[in-house]
Amino acid sequence: MSVKTNIVGWETxxxxxxxxxxxxxxxxxxxxxxxxxxxxxxxRGIESHxxxxxxxxxxxxxxxxxQNPITNFEVIKETATTAVVDxxxxxxxxxxxxxxxxxxxxxxxxxxxxxxxxxxxxxxxxGYYTTMASKSGCIGITGTNARPSxxxxxxxxxxxxTNPLTFGMPTDEEFPxxxxxxxxxxxxxxxxxxxxxxxxxxxxxxxxxxxxAQTDSVQILNDLNTGNAALAPLGGIGEELxxxxxxxxxxxxxxxxxxxxxGNFLRALSGIGENGEKVPxxxxxxxxxxxxxxxxxxxxxKKTCGDILRDLRGSVKAPGEDRIFTAGxxxxxxxxxxxxxxxxxxDAVQKxxxxxxxxxxxxxxxxxxx
Amino acid sequence: MSVKTNIVGWETxxxxxxxxxxxxxxxxxxxxxxxxxxxxxxxRGIESHxxxxxxxxxxxxxxxxxQNPITNFEVIKETATTAVVDxxxxxxxxxxxxxxxxxxxxxxxxxxxxxxxxxxxxxxxxGYYTTMASKSGCIGITGTNARPSxxxxxxxxxxxxTNPLTFGMPTDEEFPxxxxxxxxxxxxxxxxxxxxxxxxxxxxxxxxxxxxAQTDSVQILNDLNTGNAALAPLGGIGEELxxxxxxxxxxxxxxxxxxxxxGNFLRALSGIGENGEKVPxxxxxxxxxxxxxxxxxxxxxKKTCGDILRDLRGSVKAPGEDRIFTAGxxxxxxxxxxxxxxxxxxDAVQKxxxxxxxxxxxxxxxxxxx
Numbered sequence: 001m002s003v004k005t006n007i008v009g010w011e012t013x014x015x016x017x018x019x020x021x022x023x024x025x026x027x028x029x030x031x032x033x034x035x036x037x038x039x040x041x042x043x044r045g046i047e048s049h050x051x052x053x054x055x056x057x058x059x060x061x062x063x064x065x066x067q068n069p070i071t072n073f074e075v076i077k078e079t080a081t082t083a084v085v086d087x088x089x090x091x092x093x094x095x096x097x098x099x100x101x102x103x104x105x106x107x108x109x110x111x112x113x114x115x116x117x118x119x120x121x122x123x124x125x126x127g128y129y130t131t132m133a134s135k136s137g138c139i140g141i142t143g144t145n146a147r148p149s150x151x152x153x154x155x156x157x158x159x160x161x162t163n164p165l166t167f168g169m170p171t172d173e174e175f176p177x178x179x180x181x182x183x184x185x186x187x188x189x190x191x192x193x194x195x196x197x198x199x200x201x202x203x204x205x206x207x208x209x210x211x212x213a214q215t216d217s218v219q220i221l222n223d224l225n226t227g228n229a230a231l232a233p234l235g236g237i238g239e240e241l242x243x244x245x246x247x248x249x250x251x252x253x254x255x256x257x258x259x260x261x262x263g264n265f266l267r268a269l270s271g272i273g274e275n276g277e278k279v280p281x282x283x284x285x286x287x288x289x290x291x292x293x294x295x296x297x298x299x300x301x302k303k304t305c306g307d308i309l310r311d312l313r314g315s316v317k318a319p320g321e322d323r324i325f326t327a328g329x330x331x332x333x334x335x336x337x338x339x340x341x342x343x344x345x346x347d348a349v350q351k352x353x354x355x356x357x358x359x360x361x362x363x364x365x366x367x368x369x370x
Numbered sequence: 371m372s373v374k375t376n377i378v379g380w381e382t383x384x385x386x387x388x389x390x391x392x393x394x395x396x397x398x399x400x401x402x403x404x405x406x407x408x409x410x411x412x413x414r415g416i417e418s419h420x421x422x423x424x425x426x427x428x429x430x431x432x433x434x435x436x437q438n439p440i441t442n443f444e445v446i447k448e449t450a451t452t453a454v455v456d457x458x459x460x461x462x463x464x465x466x467x468x469x470x471x472x473x474x475x476x477x478x479x480x481x482x483x484x485x486x487x488x489x490x491x492x493x494x495x496x497g498y499y500t501t502m503a504s505k506s507g508c509i510g511i512t513g514t515n516a517r518p519s520x521x522x523x524x525x526x527x528x529x530x531x532t533n534p535l536t537f538g539m540p541t542d543e544e545f546p547x548x549x550x551x552x553x554x555x556x557x558x559x560x561x562x563x564x565x566x567x568x569x570x571x572x573x574x575x576x577x578x579x580x581x582x583a584q585t586d587s588v589q590i591l592n593d594l595n596t597g598n599a600a601l602a603p604l605g606g607i608g609e610e611l612x613x614x615x616x617x618x619x620x621x622x623x624x625x626x627x628x629x630x631x632x633g634n635f636l637r638a639l640s641g642i643g644e645n646g647e648k649v650p651x652x653x654x655x656x657x658x659x660x661x662x663x664x665x666x667x668x669x670x671x672k673k674t675c676g677d678i679l680r681d682l683r684g685s686v687k688a689p690g691e692d693r694i695f696t697a698g699x700x701x702x703x704x705x706x707x708x709x710x711x712x713x714x715x716x717d718a719v720q721k722x723x724x725x726x727x728x729x730x731x732x733x734x735x736x737x738x739x740x
Binding site: 210249262295 | 451525535537632664689
């Protein structure tokens with residue numbers, strides 16, 4: 001007799017996600033990529049981008065006809081080190097995987113590679129692609145534009161996506177350096193959490209139409225939907241604590257996600273058409289790979305990179321803090337905790353998974369929470 | 371009869387700075403580069419890196435023997451798209467100029483170029499080099515490590531430099547997009563300003579040894595010297611407002627400034643030797659150029675980039691704010707104000723310039739403030 005648990009083993013969830021993606025018309029090879037990107041997020045503990053997103057961000061969009069399950073990855077232009085691709089509203093993860101693979105291949109041949117994509121869709125965690133690069137001995141850099149949500153400094157209108165600017169580096173440690181973060185202070189998911197636990201949102205994260213900090217979490221969630229509130233860039237509202245820097249980095253990502261590839265940007269990424277209907281997001285991404293072997297070599301790079309990270313972790317802690325982390329370390333700790341068990345699935349997502357299974361007739365799957 | 375003024379015309383200050391650099395042993399061609407980088411800072415209104423720095427950061431360091439006026443720019447390794455150079459403690463501006471020139475040349479041939487330098491010295495405003503790239507139709511990216519001053523998240527020890535992560539983009543406007551900023555919230559110069567005008571430093575910019583925000587500006591300046599205070603990364607102290615992101619970007623710059631080129635990092639960049647003596651800083655920099663012509667072309671890039679910037683500036687302003695800026699715009703406005711007059715020189719720097727002139731016997735220069 002099996003014990004009920006909300007933890008689903010990796011093999012089960014992986015096979016299920018692949019089969020469900022296939023059930024939505026995604027070819028097997030692509031479904032494997034999509035599943036790997038999706039679940040890597042859960043492996044790292046980034047709940048906002050894992051199975052929680054499976055239905056609303058991917059399956060529902062395929063069903064709504066604003067995202068193609070079959071990905072036509074068209075190379076529009078290519079040089080030795082660069083390429084422009086059009087994703088034709090296919091699966092963002094497949095576009096991302098293929099684009100970063102090309103960038104790495106170019107870097108391995110010519111030292112550097114950069115591939116930019118247009119007409120793509122949500123590509124999952126940006127850090128997946130930089131880890132592809134760091135596993136190959138390359139520095140990886142990526143970013144993507146997204147649905148408008150950040151207001152510029154001195155502005156109150158949601159204009160820029162949360163636009164991650166993400167870096168990955170090979171090191172001599174058990175896990176790579178991965179800085180995978182939005183250029184806003186926070187994201188909607190965090191405010192949903194504050195609302196759930198009845199807490200105010202810390203002042204500075206969200207700006208209202210009156211230009212001041214909003215802190216009522218429930219009100220914020222409503223106002224973000226109507227455009228009456230916007231996320232503040234990293235550094236906060238106004239200039240005092242240097243919000244113009246976060247705004248600047250968000251702008252860099254917006255430019256690199258649209259200008260090189262001649263794709264859509266800013267307000268055009270709302271996903272809402274002229275008559276209020278859902279339309280494709282037409283997102284843009286960029287992927288850079290830099291081969292450490294084209295400089296002083298991979299082993300030397302990894303050692304120095306590791307030394308820097310170890311020195312940082314070993315530096316003087318603030319009273320009451322017993323640990324300094326480096327980027328990617330917390331995610332690695334989550335994986336250590338989860339690797340032998342599986343992914344915890346919350347009540348709402350349990351219901352979604354059961355419905356998907358029943359709907360697709362994937363009767364061979366029985367979940368441990370049933 | 372001439373009227374006394376603290377504004378020195380561009381021709382006078384340029385020729386004077388070149389001649390003074392030459393008087394310190396810098397070859398003419400290099401002196402012109404150093405002067406151009408130094409004064410570009412004043413042209414953009416970045417007072418912290420212009421003539422205010424002429425004596426203490428460059429001339430005094432040459433005199434102290436920790437920086438060579440003659441720059442031996444040695445290429446250690448080179449591939450089609452990449453190079454590693456050793457600056458042998460020469461002039462950082464010359465190293466930066468030559469390194470970015472190489473990166474641009476490689477980008478023009480192969481689509482992308484990246485040159486990294488070790489054993490360099492203070493290279494002035496990072497934005498100078500990205501503007502070299504954007505003037506050439508390339509995207510420019512640069513960064514440098516620096517004397518330790520930022521504490522990691524949950525730490526209180528000054529470990530990372532203010533490590534700018536700087537981007538430049540060509541646009542179809544009068545001025546390029548230049549995001550030239552430290553990955554700390556602020557820099558020492560800003561706190562000196564607060565102290566001068568008798569203002570507290572806003573909470574969050576500086577962390578004391580007790581882990582809390584320091585706000586007494588005079589005390590901070592003292593504590594930064596003794597290591598009893600450190601700058602907070604962009605995003606602030608702790609994790610609440612995402613200080614780990616600024617800390618992460620500062621770490622990216624530290625890695626890219628040391629690991630590819632096998633140079634010094636973190637505590638080794640203090641400029642202080644074992645016996646308290648001044649020693650060379652042995653800084654590292656990186657320079658990336660990406661040719662827009664290797665993608666959808668320069669004109670298309672400039673147009674989309676300009677459209678993004680115009681849309682941002684035209685978005686809804688916070689009540690009471692009449693203008694939204696994009697990165698590089700305020701600097702351009704300063705230049706519009708100053709281009710026909712010159713650079714304002716404060717009292718302390720006036721005395722320095724007079725002393726330098728007298729010391730070097732550059733008798734042909736008479737300043738308008740005398």
